[in-house]
Amino acid sequence: MLYIFDFKNDIDNNMFTFKHGTYSVVGKIDDQGYTLILKRPTRHTYVHFDDLQEAKDTALNHVVSYEDKCKVDQAEIEYCKANKWTYAGT
DSSP states (O other): OOOOOOTTSOEEOSSEEEEEEEEETTEEEEEEEEEEEEEETTEEEEEEESOHHHHHHHHHHHHHHHHHHHHHHHHHHHHHHHOTTSTTTO
């Protein structure tokens, strides 16, 4: 599937969120840099960048592998449901 993203603006979709500035879970920290939130069904990862190209490359690499990562997450969910002794299954 072909995706086209305009990194001149903030982006929010089901795979990632890209923001101009430095953000944490609680909000904006600084106007400098870029924040990339890599989304997955079971977790979100915040990554901060000074370099726009590095942020773009990381976002695009995440998009390429997103479906495979979702399959791994789903397998983990199913395993935890079947094995109540796991941390996620309790």
